[in-house]
Amino acid sequence: MGYDDINFGYLREEYYVSSILNDQTGEKKMGIINLEDIQVDMVTASDIKERSGRVLLAEGSKISEKHLRVFRMWGITEADIKGIEKEELTANVASQLDQNLLREVEIQTCERFCHVDMEHPFIKELFRILLLRLVRRRSKGQIDD
């Protein structure tokens, strides 16, 4: 994975991306993933409902392009998908990125997060999205805003 030998301890004990890249043994994680990560032919693990409770797509259905369009229209932002874990998706995406750049950006970003609880799900997600965006932007040669 390429992260085993890196010691980030001087800043913070656990890093989100590095910790999930190393975490291959954890118990069964949630299969709820963001809409942007859902692809055609994935299968739902539970009913997808809009806010008032109406079922838009039943459990066990194969997702089509049309379903994705409907989800966007109804403001659906996540779905429970069979056989997929969010951490796995992030690890896949992260492993395809430039590891040196990822490490560099992670250290810089962590510095700004030093007063918040990195274990809080909201902060975890914010950090994850931000990190992946920054690395993608940097690797494309774009300067931070």
Place this chain on the structure above:
Amino acid sequence: MIRKPEDLLKGLVQVSSLPVVYSKINEAVNNPQSSMKGISDIISDDPGLTSRLLQLVNSAFYSFPSRIETVSRALFIVGTQQLRDLALATSIMNLFKGIPEDLVNMESFWRHSVACGLAAKILATYRRCEMNVERFFAAGIIHDIGRLIIYKKIPDTAREMIIRCKTNRELLYSVEKEVIGFDHSDLGRVLVQFWNLPPSLEEVVAYHHSPGEAIRYPIETAVVHIADIIAHAMQFGNSGEQYIPSMDEKAWELIGIPISVLSPTLDQLEREVKDVVQSLFGTHDYAEEITKKKISV
């Protein structure tokens, strides 16, 4: 000797000069007998405000399919209370000038405030039960207003505090409290009271770093608290704070939306911030257009 927030407000021209036009609009909006035309006339009498409002309603803030050319149309489409709140946001942005550039770049300050306002608006929209999301935008715009008073009145102390935060990795609002005795949210609260702005804004400004203390408007305060964290994390401008401020865990629970909205929220925020900032500081001159129209009539 500075003992309380009020001491710092003394002698500030900006404090006494919240445009009269805002209170006139507010009065008209709250008066059940006033007409749309009446409200529209009050706004149209101020070409600067008219121009800024039209820029804003024609920006990515709403992304309307066609252009809104007049205040009366904006009032019909956006709503009277909503347009009043936008008027407040843009009026306040025009107030503070003459702050030393090395302390804070004003565009950067307002970019942070606009980003916070827009993030608050987007989060409020996801709640699906807010009728007036524009007030969240206005609240976001003014949440750090107290900081401008610190920069204006005690620039040397402000400079020392900013350097200390950079050196010791501290949060500016905690250092403010320690050094001055109160922080920018206490100052902002006094200013909001002085201007006679709605109590919801007062509570948001006062408790945006400690949303648990908000009693009457906990949701509004929690939304702006989270929006502030998002704006800092995304590094849209800067109000002086180097680090992402601490988060009250209960605030996120209180808003009651799933974590998965964060990704589309950030996408939308990136799109809107650039355009709205440009619309508020941009070059397209509606004021000139309106003057021309008036002359030709």
